[in-house]
Structure formats: structure tokens, C-alpha cells
Amino acid sequence: xxxxxxxxxxxxxxxxxxxxxxRADVERELRSSIGDAIDDRVAAGExxxxxxxxxxxxxxxxxxxxxxxxxxxxxxxxxxLFPTYRQLLTLLLSVVVPIVGIVMGVxxxxxxxxxxxxxxxxxxxxxxxxxxxSFWITLVFxxxxxxxxxxxxxxxxxxxxWKLEDLPKVPSNRITIGEMAGExxxxxxxxxxxxxxxxxxxxxAATGQVLPLLEPALVNFWLPALVVVLAALVVFxxxxxxVGRWTMPLAVAHTILELxxxxxxxxxxxxxxxxNPAFAAAIGYPxxxxxxxxxxxxxxxxxxxxxxxxxxxxxxxxxxxxVATVAGTA
Amino acid sequence: MNESExxxxxxxxxxxxxxxxxxxxxxxxxxxxxxxxxxxESAGIPSDANTIYPLLRRLEERGLLExxxxxxxxxPRKFYRTSERGAALAAxxxxxxxxxDAALRELNEGVPKGGSS
Numbered sequence: 001x002x003x004x005x006x007x008x009x010x011x012x013x014x015x016x017x018x019x020x021x022x023r024a025d026v027e028r029e030l031r032s033s034i035g036d037a038i039d040d041r042v043a044a045g046e047x048x049x050x051x052x053x054x055x056x057x058x059x060x061x062x063x064x065x066x067x068x069x070x071x072x073x074x075x076x077x078x079x080x081l082f083p084t085y086r087q088l089l090t091l092l093l094s095v096v097v098p099i100v101g102i103v104m105g106v107x108x109x110x111x112x113x114x115x116x117x118x119x120x121x122x123x124x125x126x127x128x129x130x131x132x133x134s135f136w137i138t139l140v141f142x143x144x145x146x147x148x149x150x151x152x153x154x155x156x157x158x159x160x161x162w163k164l165e166d167l168p169k170v171p172s173n174r175i176t177i178g179e180m181a182g183e184x185x186x187x188x189x190x191x192x193x194x195x196x197x198x199x200x201x202x203x204x205a206a207t208g209q210v211l212p213l214l215e216p217a218l219v220n221f222w223l224p225a226l227v228v229v230l231a232a233l234v235v236f237x238x239x240x241x242x243v244g245r246w247t248m249p250l251a252v253a254h255t256i257l258e259l260x261x262x263x264x265x266x267x268x269x270x271x272x273x274x275x276n277p278a279f280a281a282a283i284g285y286p287x288x289x290x291x292x293x294x295x296x297x298x299x300x301x302x303x304x305x306x307x308x309x310x311x312x313x314x315x316x317x318x319x320x321x322x323v324a325t326v327a328g329t330a
Numbered sequence: 331m332n333e334s335e336x337x338x339x340x341x342x343x344x345x346x347x348x349x350x351x352x353x354x355x356x357x358x359x360x361x362x363x364x365x366x367x368x369x370x371e372s373a374g375i376p377s378d379a380n381t382i383y384p385l386l387r388r389l390e391e392r393g394l395l396e397x398x399x400x401x402x403x404x405x406p407r408k409f410y411r412t413s414e415r416g417a418a419l420a421a422x423x424x425x426x427x428x429x430x431d432a433a434l435r436e437l438n439e440g441v442p443k444g445g446s447s
Binding site for chain 2: 025028029030032033035036037040058059060064065068069071
């Protein structure tokens with residue numbers, strides 16, 4: 001007959017987590033300890049059932065007791081490895097995932113996909129990589145946590161124990177006038193470039209026709225709109241300078257403005273709406289005005305990558321200046 | 331966290347380090363798990379079964395305790411005894427403990443140790 005008392009069930013629950021070679025010893029000792037405790041309670045006047053219940057309750061969760069009996073950790077990655085684990089995971093996720101997403105998205109565009117296809121493909125690839133990275137890094141660290149020699153190797157491979165020299169410089173959060181001027185001049189230069197491009201013409205030597213370089217239809221709406229967005233960005237950078245540092249709300253506003261510039265440009269490029277087709281035909285390179293031509297794909301991808309970086313940079317600065325404010329430097 | 335929970339939490343923390351010393355001292359006379367629990371309790375150092383049993387195994391692994399099964403009675407028991415190494419460590423820890431006690435006493439009485447200020 002199987003002993004199905006609470007004690008027997010408790011012992012079985014503990015022993016399940018104990019390695020084979022220790023099992024007999026742990027069982028024998030724990031059984032006699034539980035027996036002693038029950039006898040003691042019964043001698044003090046408790047009922048048998050009650051005594052058994054309160055003794056086992058006192059020992060607590062069997063899995064937890066087994067873990068402390070064997071000295072095995074109840075966590076995946078312990079406090080010694082956790083900082084390295086988090087550092088490595090954050091670094092890889094923030095670098096590898098966006099790169100894979102952007103590259104896969106751009107490849108989709110190059111392969112005649114629409115913007116929607118590119119977003120789906122790029123986003124899917126990014127998610128896939130993020131899940132894989134997280135899983136495998138966690139697995140490696142969980143193994144390292146449990147094997148002492150591996151733990152030492154992991155610590156060494158990721159820079160060894162912490163040193164004073166590892167301390168990063170205290171970030172300065174005050175935006176300099178130079179930084180602000182750099183941003184503003186770049187924007188003004190772009191605005192000027194757009195206006196010049198709009199007025200550039202090319203005279204066909206054969207026919208004597210004067211052809212505008214840019215698609216004439218742009219002048220009615222898109223070019224003025226883009227100039228307005230760039231002007232708004234100029235104002236934005238002046239505001240950031242006045243505030244003195246990047247903040248999260250500013251980084252969000254910056255994102256909206258950057259997208260308001262980049263998305264129309266990418267859209268126009270991918271629909272072949274930027275260059276005057278007559279001009280492209282006249283210089284003998286029609287792909288210049290085609291939405292699926294290599295020139296426009298590269299242009300669209302370039303705009304998307306630069307904008308993604310600008311947006312990321314805004315949030316990075318906002319975070320840094322938050323840290324610097326906490327550190328107490330102005 | 332109310333006052334009694336706060337006291338409990340801190341008292342537990344304060345005692346955690348002393349349980350090892352208490353075990354090493356008590357087991358200079360051989361004893362088994364539950365018996366040790368009772369000995370400590372009556373000595374004024376109450377502890378939980380699920381703290382003591384794993385601790386005994388750990389101390390044995392480190393060579394601070396030695397163990398032997400006594401099967402002469404109806405209930406077999408694993409008896410632990412403080413090893414020579416364990417006794418030496420206990421003596422050291424006891425000195426530390428006394429120094430801590432003296433230091434806390436001085437702090438409490440507000441007498442600066444160096445007397446320079």
C-alpha cells in the first residue's frame with residue numbers, strides 16, 4: 001500500500017528537486033526531523049493531524065526547501081552576473097535590432113515592395129531578432145550562473161570585475177550654443193538647397209528646351225510644406241536651446257517633426273514624384289524619375305536611416321540629461 | 331510596514347549572521363536537527379526549521395561540522411558535531427561578536443572611541 005500521508009507527499013515533493021546521490025540521505029534526515037517535530041507537538045497536547053499539518057506548513061514550500069538544501073539558486077541570473085547580463089542585453093537589443101529591422105525593410109523596398117511591405121518585413125525581422133537575442137543571452141547567463149567555471153569565464157569575457165576606470169564621465173546636460181548653431185545651420189542649408197533645386201533648370205542642347213530639374217507639380221504643395229517643416233525644426237532647436245537641455249516631451253516633439261519631413265520625402269521618392277521625368281529622359285537616365293529605380297530607393301532608405309538616428313539621438317540626449325540632472329551637475 | 335513588522339524584519343536580519351555561530355557552539359555537544367532547533371530556542375535564539383536544516387548541510391559541506399548516523403534507536407537520526415576547524419572558526423567569530431557588542435555599547439553611550447572631538 002502506498003503511504004499517501006501529507007508527510008509522504010511533502011517528502012516526495014522535496015525529493016523531486018534533490019539530486020539522486022543526496023536523495024536517500026536527505027529523505028532519511030528530513031523524515032526523522034518531521035517525525036520529531038510532530039511527536040513534540042503531540043506531546044504538547046496537539047492532535048496528530050493538526051501536528052502534522054502545522055509542522056509541514058512550518059517547513060514551507062517544498063521546492064524552496066529543496067533549493068536551500070542543495071544550495072541551488074531559485075533565480076535565473078543572480079546578482080553577481082545580473083549587471084553584466086543587463087548591460088549586454090541592452091547594448092545588443094538597442095544596436096542589433098534596429099539595424100536588422102532597417103536593413104530588412106530597405107531590402108524589401110529594393111525588391112519592389114511597398115512602404116507597407118517594408119514596415120511589416122522590417123518590423124517582423126526586428127521582433128524575431130529581439131526574441132532570439134533575449135532568449136539565447138538569458139540561457140547562456142542562466143547556465144553560467146549554475147556552473148562556477150563558466151561564471152568566471154563569462155565575467156572575464158565581459159570585462160572582468162568592476163574597476164574604478166569603468167566609471168563613465170558625468171554627462172554635461174547644458175546644450176552649447178555651438179551645438180544649437182550646428183543644427184540650425186544644417187536646417188537653413190537644407191531649406192536653401194530645396195529652394196535652389198526648385199529653381200534649377202537644365203537646357204537640352206538638342207531641342208533647346210528649358211527643363212526644371214524637380215517635378216513641377218511639387219512646387220504647388222510638397223516643397224512649401226517641407227520648407228515649413230524644416231522651419232519648424234529650426235524653431236524647435238531654438239526652443240531646446242532656451243530650455244537648456246533635451247527632455248522626454250521635447251524628444252517626442254522632435255520625433256513628430258522629423259517624421260513630418262522624412263515620411264513625405266520617402267513617399268515622394270518611392271512614387272517617382274521627385275524628379276522631372278522630362279529632365280530624366282533628356283539626360284538619358286529615366287530611372288532617376290522612377291519610384292522603383294535604384295536612385296530613389298537609395299534616397300528613401302538614406303532619409304529613413306538618418307531620421308531614425310536623429311530620433312534615437314533625441315531620446316538618448318533626453319535620457320542623458322535626466323541622468324546628469326540627478327547627478328547634480330548643471 | 332507597521333512597527334512590529336519592521337522590528338521583526340530587522341531582528342531577523344540581525345540574527346541571521348549569529349545562527350552560524352550559535353550552531354557551531356551548540357554542536358560541540360553532538361546533536362540532531364530537531365534537537366538543535368529546540369536547544370537554540372531554549373537558549374533564546376529561536377530559528378526556523380527551514381533555515382537550520384539547510385544550514386547544517388552547508389556547514390558540513392565546508393568541513394565545519396561532521397555527521398554520523400545513529401541507527402540504534404527506532405528513529406534513525408543524523409548527529410552533527412562541530413569539527414576542529416569549526417571550533418576554531420567559532421572561537422574567532424565569538425571574539426568578533428564581543429568586539430561588535432562592545433562597539434555598539436560605546437556608540438550607544440555616546441563616547442567616541444578616539445576621543446579626539
